[in-house]
Amino acid sequence: MELNTQHIKDLYAIEQTRFEQTHQKSKAKWEAGRKNFLYGGPSHWMRRWVGGWPAYISKDSDNGYGVKLTDIDGNTYVDFCLGDSGGMYGHGHPKVVEAMVRQASIASTMMLPNEDAEWVGAELERRFGLPYWTFTTSATDANRACIRLARMVTGRKKVLVFSGCYHGTVEEAHVELNENGDVQMRNGIYHNDFPHAELSAVVEFNDIPALEAALRTGDVACVLAEPMMTNFGMIEPITGFHDALRQLTRETGTLLIIDETHTFSNGYGGYTAEHGLEPDFFVVGKSIAGGIPAAVFGATQSVAERIWQALPKVPPTVRQSAHAGFGGTLAGNALTVSVMKTVLSEVLTKENFAQMVALASELAQGVKDTIAAHGLPWHVMQVGARVEILFSPDAPRNAPDVRAGRNGDLDTLLHLYLLNRGVLITPFHNMMLMSPGTTSEDVKKHHTAFAQFAAEVTAK
Ligand code: PMP
Incomplete structure (x- = not known):
């Protein structure tokens, strides 16, 4: 018609x-x-x-x-x-409102945790499988932190993304492939003098040979991917794509960041839990804290151990401990954590x-x-x-x-x-x-x- x-x-x-x-x-x-x-x-x-x-x-x-x-x-x-x-989570959930008011009436942000953090950390592991978590104020920030950590532990510089992706305002991900297969800025976004040719790699989603060729160069620190693409029209992975992605990233020593900021809508443990994916880093943001700007990223045991080697857990008496290079003063504040507990326990069940x-x-x-x-x-x-x-x-x-x-x-x-x-x-x-x-x-x-x-x- x-x-x-x-x-x-x-x-x-x-x-x-x-x-x-x-x-x-x-x-x-x-x-x-x-x-x-x-x-x-x-x-x-x-x-x-x-x-x-x-x-x-x-x-x-x-x-x-x-x-x-x-x-x-x-x-x-x-x-x-x-x-x-x-x-x-839906607008105006009475329990979310109650959690917001309760914590805000005590203190929203203090640079100190409250006791809800323990439950939230355990719940993130139950849902998404990764043991170690960090809170940020946006999914963009969480992706940036994972990229920084991936570069730090691999000593490599490139970030591979799929054409048509969106992962927030992450410079490395502002690129796409045009009709001729050439890399260009996505949506005419200003290049900002960022050295994309040096720091980004981009291939079409579901293109396993192109992915393999890019990863075999050995200079890719991490792949940053949604498990299915949601920001350029919904694109599902073809059969075998995730197996190939995981196998190739493992073979080439490349870390895999799965960004479930949108695909969390798949269900309780996101696409990752439903399809048994095994990311090195896992990111989820947006809906998890009842509309308070928040995101979290998780790392596996083996990645966490590599991070601690590069950035040791020093006691607070060592006043000159290294800065992690990511964070955010309001990240993981008590308001966020308490509302996240309510959203995860009562709403997105x-x-x-x-x-x-x-x-x-x-x-x-x-x-x-x-x-x-x-x-x-x-x-x-x-x-x-x-x-x-x-x-x-x-x-x-x-x-x-x-x-x-x-x-x-x-x-x-x-x-x-x-x-x-x-x-x-x-x-x-x-x-x-x-x-x-x-x-x-x-x-x-x-x-x-x-x-x-x-x-x-x-x-x-
Ligand atoms: N990752 C994905 C998959 C997204 O769709 C988005 C935003 N649409 C982001 C990250 C960035 O989220 P935020 O703008 O909250 O940082």
């Missing part, structure tokens, strides 16, 4: 007018924000919501626990974006993940039914509690497949169309995420809006 491109543009114009009419107060706030914010809002990427400005969420609205939001124009939404995973995955299946099935009803050459992917719609008939194997299947106008229209019908999806891709507070009724709202979308785009 061929879509009429002019019709898509016409529909977009209608939706844009509708958005303007229903988001006037947000527009005024955004315009006022230009006075004091470099790009209009507290973070530069907030300008990237379709419609031209973001909906400002009302401070007075109280929708209870779940994924409902109300903006200052009175529009209500079901939130499947969930802060691009940061809100996967095995039982709740089961419910989230079931709802994701419900959402994916609704999308599949609509696609089939209209004979559309589209595709839906589900990994755990995460679902993505791709405007191509088949699952992509790598970044070029994703590029080939892209349809910018249709993408933008889908986002705006859903937004205008009270359904929020991640602004940078077509991804939808469930939380323990998401309900079947929320999913039905998506079903209805998506079915309407499919009917309208195929009407002419």
Whole structure:
């Protein structure tokens, strides 16, 4: 089924007018924000919501626990974006709120731990398998720390990433391969005079021969990878990819960092636990501390021993002990740790993940039914509690497949169309995420809006 491109543009114009009419107060706030914010809002990427400005969420609205939001124009939404995973615990969980208030009323940050740390450390090992953990204030920071440690213990300098990846603002990962297989900066990002040719290696995901060639050079300190790619369209590993990745990294003395900041949505122990991966370092961030900026990274016994050799555990009486070169004053503060305990023990539990995955299946099935009803050459992917719609008939194997299947106008229209019908999806891709507070009724709202979308785009 061929879509009429002019019709898509016409529909977009209608939706844009509708958005303007229903988001006037947000527009005024955004315009006022230009006075004091470099790009209009507290973070530069907030300008990237379709419609031209973001909906400002009302401070007075109280929708209870779940994924409902109300903006200052009175529009209500079901939130499947969930802060691009940061809100996967659901908004306003009473126990999370209670943990925040309880610890904040004692002290949020002190440079001293509180007694919840012991439980959290043990729980991280139970879930993800690695014994030694460190807290940071973001997943970016956690990735940077792992890279630093990997370089320190291997004495090598390169970091290998997969084309189309995103691991936060990690300089080494700002590269991708273009159509000719040449390395270039991703999304036109400024090179910052960073010596990418010297410090980064990049290959296509699922390309085992290219991975092997890059690792056999012997100058790669670590591979930094999501277990399946989530930031460039969802790309699943082909059968045998993870075995090859682990075998080749071991054979070449390269450390493997698995970044589960998004794929934690796979379930209780992330993709790693479900698929029996054996990373040297493990990173997870975003959702684990109830919206307080936080991430953790874990190291295996053997990697930890290499770290202690390079950076010995000296007693505090040795005043000139070496600085680790990573950290963050607020990292692992009592507020973070206590809220993390509540999120891990009461919210992102095995039982709740089961419910989230079931709802994701419900959402994916609704999308599949609509696609089939209209004979559309589209595709839906589900990994755990995460679902993505791709405007191509088949699952992509790598970044070029994703590029080939892209349809910018249709993408933008889908986002705006859903937004205008009270359904929020991640602004940078077509991804939808469930939380323990998401309900079947929320999913039905998506079903209805998506079915309407499919009917309208195929009407002419
Ligand atoms: N790793 C992955 C896989 C991510 O998707 C992201 C952010 N989208 C990050 C790391 C960085 O997270 P943060 O912005 O919280 O540092």
